[in-house]
Amino acid sequence: MSDKKGMDPKTYKFDTLSLHAGYQPHKNAGSRQVPIYQTTSYIFDDVDHAAALFNLERGGHIYSRISNPTVAVLEERVASLEGGTAALATSSGMSAIFLAVMTLCEAGDHLVVSSQLYGGTVNLFRLTLPKFGIKTTFVKPRDTEGFKKAIQKNTKGIFGELVGNPGNEIMNMPEIAKIAHDAGIPLMVDATYQTPYLCKPIEHGADIVVHSLTKWMAGHGSSMAGIIVEGGKFDWMQNDKFPTMTQPYEGYHGLSFAEEFGPTAFTMKARAEGMRDFGPCLSPQNAWNVLQGIETLSVRMKKHCENAEKMVEFLLGHESVAWVSHPSVPDHPDHDLANKLLPNGKGSMIAFGIKGGKAAGEAFINNVKLASHLANVGDTRTLVIHPASATHSQMDEATLKFAGLSHDMIRLSVGIEDIDDIKNDFENGFRAARKPRLVSNQ
Amino acid sequence: MKFQVNNNEVYASTGGRPFDKNKPLIIFVHGSGLTHMTWVLQTRYFAFHGYSVLALDMPGHGLSGGESLKSIEDMADWVSDVIDAVGYKEASLVGHSQGCLVTIECTARNPDKIKTLSLMGGAGAIPMNPELLSLAENNDPKAVELMMDWAHGPAGHFGGHPVPGLYHINTGSMLAKTRTIKNTLGVDFRACDNYKNGFEAAKQIKIPTLSILATDDKMCPVKEGKKLANLIEGSQIDIIDNCGHMMLLEEADRVLNVLKKFITTNYPSNK
Numbered sequence: 001m002s003d004k005k006g007m008d009p010k011t012y013k014f015d016t017l018s019l020h021a022g023y024q025p026h027k028n029a030g031s032r033q034v035p036i037y038q039t040t041s042y043i044f045d046d047v048d049h050a051a052a053l054f055n056l057e058r059g060g061h062i063y064s065r066i067s068n069p070t071v072a073v074l075e076e077r078v079a080s081l082e083g084g085t086a087a088l089a090t091s092s093g094m095s096a097i098f099l100a101v102m103t104l105c106e107a108g109d110h111l112v113v114s115s116q117l118y119g120g121t122v123n124l125f126r127l128t129l130p131k132f133g134i135k136t137t138f139v140k141p142r143d144t145e146g147f148k149k150a151i152q153k154n155t156k157g158i159f160g161e162l163v164g165n166p167g168n169e170i171m172n173m174p175e176i177a178k179i180a181h182d183a184g185i186p187l188m189v190d191a192t193y194q195t196p197y198l199c200k201p202i203e204h205g206a207d208i209v210v211h212s213l214t215k216w217m218a219g220h221g222s223s224m225a226g227i228i229v230e231g232g233k234f235d236w237m238q239n240d241k242f243p244t245m246t247q248p249y250e251g252y253h254g255l256s257f258a259e260e261f262g263p264t265a266f267t268m269k270a271r272a273e274g275m276r277d278f279g280p281c282l283s284p285q286n287a288w289n290v291l292q293g294i295e296t297l298s299v300r301m302k303k304h305c306e307n308a309e310k311m312v313e314f315l316l317g318h319e320s321v322a323w324v325s326h327p328s329v330p331d332h333p334d335h336d337l338a339n340k341l342l343p344n345g346k347g348s349m350i351a352f353g354i355k356g357g358k359a360a361g362e363a364f365i366n367n368v369k370l371a372s373h374l375a376n377v378g379d380t381r382t383l384v385i386h387p388a389s390a391t392h393s394q395m396d397e398a399t400l401k402f403a404g405l406s407h408d409m410i411r412l413s414v415g416i417e418d419i420d421d422i423k424n425d426f427e428n429g430f431r432a433a434r435k436p437r438l439v440s441n442q
Numbered sequence: 443m444k445f446q447v448n449n450n451e452v453y454a455s456t457g458g459r460p461f462d463k464n465k466p467l468i469i470f471v472h473g474s475g476l477t478h479m480t481w482v483l484q485t486r487y488f489a490f491h492g493y494s495v496l497a498l499d500m501p502g503h504g505l506s507g508g509e510s511l512k513s514i515e516d517m518a519d520w521v522s523d524v525i526d527a528v529g530y531k532e533a534s535l536v537g538h539s540q541g542c543l544v545t546i547e548c549t550a551r552n553p554d555k556i557k558t559l560s561l562m563g564g565a566g567a568i569p570m571n572p573e574l575l576s577l578a579e580n581n582d583p584k585a586v587e588l589m590m591d592w593a594h595g596p597a598g599h600f601g602g603h604p605v606p607g608l609y610h611i612n613t614g615s616m617l618a619k620t621r622t623i624k625n626t627l628g629v630d631f632r633a634c635d636n637y638k639n640g641f642e643a644a645k646q647i648k649i650p651t652l653s654i655l656a657t658d659d660k661m662c663p664v665k666e667g668k669k670l671a672n673l674i675e676g677s678q679i680d681i682i683d684n685c686g687h688m689m690l691l692e693e694a695d696r697v698l699n700v701l702k703k704f705i706t707t708n709y710p711s712n713k
Contacts, residue, residue, distance in 0.1 A: 007573050009584070009591040011611055012599060021609070022601040026684065056458075057486040059604030059694060067606035075607035085613040232616035237505070253490075255458050259505075260486075262479045263616035264608050271607065 014081060014197070018297050022076030036288045037069040056252060056260075056272065066275050070284035074291050078217070078227050081196040081294075082209055085232030086267035088275070089225060089287060093192060093212020094120055095280035096226030097159075100188060100210055102278065103228075103270040105156050106244065107133025112150040112157075114141040114171055115402055116164025119391045121190070122399070125159075138402070141169045142333065148179045155183065156241060157208075161190040162201060162341070165377075166351050166387050166411040167404040168325045170334035173341060177205025184239040192216070192378070193347050197301040202231040204341060208266060215378025216348075219293035219300050223286040228270055232263030245269060251276075300380065300416060305345030307422065308414040314423050315352050320360075320430040322353035322408060348414040349377060358407040360433040361386045365410070367432035370417065370425035382415035382422050447520065447527045450508035454478060454496040454524075457489025461496075465713045467530045468705065470497040471521060473539030473563075474634060475578075475589070475618045475627030477504030480538065483604060483694035484701060491702075492711030498524065503626050510629035514540075514637040518547035525555060534709045536560040536701065538690055539662060540634050543568060546670075550643035558709045559651040559674075560701055563659055563687045565666035566640035566673070570631045578631045581624035589627070590614045595658030595686025604694045614688060644673040650708040651677040654700055656685035656693070678704065 012020065023034050042061045044050035052058045061067050071089050079087040090096040101124075105111065113125050115138040125136040139146040141164050151158075158180045160171045173189065180187040186207035191199060195216045201209050211217060213225035236245040236258040245265055248254035251273060257265040275281060293300075312326045327338035327346040338346050354360045364384075365373050371382040375391055385391060388400060388407050395405075414422070443456050455478045468488055470481040478485075478497035489495040500517065502510035511517045521544060525533045534557050537545035542564030549556040577585035590611050591599075598610050618627060651674045655667040664681060671677040680700045685693045 007584075007588070009587040011587065011591050020600050024597050024600055024602040026597070027602060052487055052490075055486065055490060057483075057490055058698065059483060059606070061606065069606075072606035073601075076601040076603060076609045079607065079609040079612065080601065083612060084609065085616050086608045088607050232612065233619075253458060254460075259455060260458060260479070260482055262477065262620070264605075264613055267607055268605075 015298050017077065017080045019295050021080035022073040034070060034073050034288060034291055036284050038284055040064050056255065056268070064284070065279045065281045066271060068281070068284050068287070071282050071287040074282075074287040075227065077291065077294060078196075078211070078213075079229055082229045083200050083202045083231075084209065084229040086264040087227050087229045088267050088270050089213070089227045089282040091226065091280040091282050092224045093210065093214060093226040094124065096210045096212070096228050097121060097124060097190065099270055099274045099278060099280060100208055100228045101129065101134065102132070103266060103274050104186070104188070105134045108154060109134050109156045110152050110154045111136050111159055112147055112155055113138055114160030114164060115139060116141050116167050116169045116404055117161055118165040119387070119393075119395060122395065141171045144172050144175050144179070147176050151179070151183050151185070155185055157186050157188050159188045159190070161193070162199060163193045163327065163347060163349070164404070165193070166349070166391070166409065168327060168332070168349065168351055169404065170327060170337050170341065172337060173201060173204045173206060181205070184241060186234045193349055194342065195297060195301060197298050198305075198342050198344050198347060202229070207231045207234040213290045214376070216301065216304065217294055217297065218290040219297070219378065219380055221376060221379035221381065223289040225282050225286050225290045228267065230264060230267045236265060249273075301345060303416040304348035304414060307416060307419050308346070308348040308350060310419045311350060311412065311414050311422065314426070315350065318430065320355050320433060322355045325351040350412040350414060352410055352412065353406065353408040354410055354433055356408075356433055358388070361408055361410055362389070363435065364429040364433040368425050368429040370421055371429075377411070377413035379413065380416050382417060383413040385411050387411050445527055447523050450501060451506065452501070452524065452527075453499045453505035455481070455485055457485035457495035457497065459489040459495075461528070462494050462713075463529055465492060465494040466709055466711050467494045467496065467525070467528070467533040469521065469524065469533050469535050470495070471535065471537040471541035471544050472498070472500065472503070473541050474630035475503075475586070475623070477617055477620055479504070479617055480690060484536070484690060484698050487698055487702065488705070492713040496524065496528065502621065502629070504620055510626055511633070512629060513633050514543045514547055515639070517544040517633070518551055521545070521548045522552050522555065531555065532557050534558040534560070534705060536562070537564065538562045539564070539687065540568065540630055543634060543637050543640055546640055546643045546647065549649065550646040553646070553648065556649060558649055558705060559647065560654070560704060561652065561670070562654045562690055562697065563656065563662045563667070564653055564670055565662040566644060566670040567638065568634040568662065570635040575631045575635060579624055579628035581622065581628070583619070583623065585623060585627055586615050586618045589618065592660045593687040595656065595684065595692060597658070597684045598686050598688060598692040603691070610688065610691060614691070640670065641673055644670055647674045650704070652700070652704040653677060653679045654682065654689060654697055655679060656682045656687065656689045658685055659687040659689070661687040
């Protein structure tokens with residue numbers, strides 16, 4: 001019956017949502033482009049209107065630290081693309097993670113976290129959150145049972161990057177989601193590397209998704225931004241683990257976020273409490289820049305993935321390369337899982353080892369000209385970095401080893417330039433990298 | 443808050459304020475398969491402005507216990523029982539979609555108990571598309587997807603939620619999936635389809651009544667809403683442009699303003 005003409009939902013699909021979701025021109029002077037509301041604050045109709053907005057009796061904007069119309073378009077757009085109920089944009093990916101954790105946890109709480117993370121995220125969980133009384137047990141992302149074993153009475157969630165930075169280890173998201181849900185806690189996933197074009201974690205059991213929008217979503221290396229997306233399925237009232245979600249909150253006249261807002265409760269709390277008290281808001285200009293990127297997300301991601309697979313092939317056959325890690329490689333330990341979770345492409349992050357170790361790595365980095373040596377990923381341009389001396393340099397040897405990092409590792413974020421130009425640039429880098437070894441061998 | 447009706451636990455949002463029996467009571471009745479959360483952009487306002495509010499989860503829905511009621515008539519009697527259970531002798535009713543059928547029937551059966559009636563996206567009858575009904579009764583999630591598609595107007599499909607960051611279609615879908623689809627949406631759709639007394643009930647209503655209709659409402663079109671409203675003596679009609687069936691969220695501010703004027707005029711609170 002459902003296959004009959006006219007009985008399928010006519011809700012907009014991904015590419016259409018990328019361009020239109022969250023915005024109605026007829027409510028914005030007919031402006032086809034999303035306007036940049038460059039304002040700090042919004043006029044109230046009268047005293048009653050002001051009180052109603054402050055008390056969450058009405059929707060609307062008060063002050064741009066809490067919400068802004070341009071930023072709200074971005075939030076709705078990303079929520080729609082992820083299949084989420086709601087989203088909250090932040091000033092960066094790191095502030096998105098911090099705000100999500102602070103919305104979920106209190107002092108005395110515990111989290112189970114994948115060990116393969118961006119270095120800044122590792123430091124947040126390892127060094128900074130303990131200052132707030134929030135402790136972490138790290139588990140290697142492929143150790144699915146390890147996540148279960150690490151859960152304690154005071155554990156409030158599981159967190160991980162879907163594909164670990166920089167080693168490309170993939171979390172078995174459906175199984176880890178089940179472990180989390182069996183324990184009555186949510187799964188929070190950083191899906192920055194994938195974007196919703198490659199994977200929608202909510203469809204695989206994630207409850208909260210975070211992104212650094214700075215990367216592929218914005219895509220052009222121009223603007224910092226982050227976002228928290230809520231799946232809306234997690235039942236905060238199923239146990240007594242989340243009193244700040246379920247019990248009356250003094251900060252809003254005894255409001256219970258879970259009772260009042262249900263599938264959007266987490267976002268409402270993150271905004272009403274987190275943005276009010278911590279304030280890592282996104283500027284409307286940066287929100288607009290990210291929106292421009294999202295308009296072409298699927299077009300860019302296809303090209304990123306296409307170029308990445310060609311670079312994998314190039315690197316696998318190269319004499320200067322010791323090893324290549326990318327989920328598209330058949331002998332990658334998570335290749336089958338990648339096929340299941342990432343059917344539209346395996347992403348454009350490649351890690352590879354250069355023969356000659358650290359010295360060769362430095363020579364390679366110093367001699368590529370087209371690829372940019374910088375601390376970012378997900379630009380339209382090709383980017384390279386030597387993690388052990390840059391993004392993960394604040395880790396000691398033991399932590400580096402636990403994070404799966406080696407001194408010969410180069411992290412490559414493949415851009416959308418002509419693939420032949422990227423390969424030629426890498427040939428120059430490899431040629432230079434071989435020279436020190438020849439000298440040292442003499 | 444939670445309380446007992448007919449030996450089953452009932453959950454109702456009080457709009458963020460403690461329930462106060464000294465204030466006039468407004469009861470909000472949700473549509474098919476939904477919950478009290480659809481009313482959040484109306485209930486909190488009234489709760490903070492002199493009224494006691496109960497946004498109900500119907501039996502078997504949301505946080506309420508029991509099983510879903512199988513007929514609109516049973517639901518109407520249950521709403522009347524709710525008024526008794528919380529110790530009131532009268533109330534103002536607000537309904538959306540199926541909730542309109544319930545509140546019309548309840549008002550007709552309890553002419554002295556109900557003081558004002560506000561209908562959103564209402565009609566005298568809501569015959570169901572047989573395929574949609576079958577999908578819901580067979581627990582197929584596509585029933586929710588279709589309902590969300592048809593329930594939102596073209597503008598609502600794009601978004602522009604009045605609460606920053608919320609996305610209409612996905613939020614609505616999650617509300618309709620809080621319990622098993624066949625036990626909520628399936629039972630509700632069948633109850634709507636079976637109900638034939640809406641127009642007769644409307645003729646008996648003699649209290650102040652407001653109908654809020656929307657130009658892009660595919661589920662209860664303006665034409666059907668007017669047909670119902672015209673049977674109710676002195677009924678007021680307000681029509682919202684560029685809006686679908688989920689007007690209470692799509693155009694929450696407009697709905698609240700109209701509702702506020704109507705209720706404070708016809709059922710004033712001095713608290």
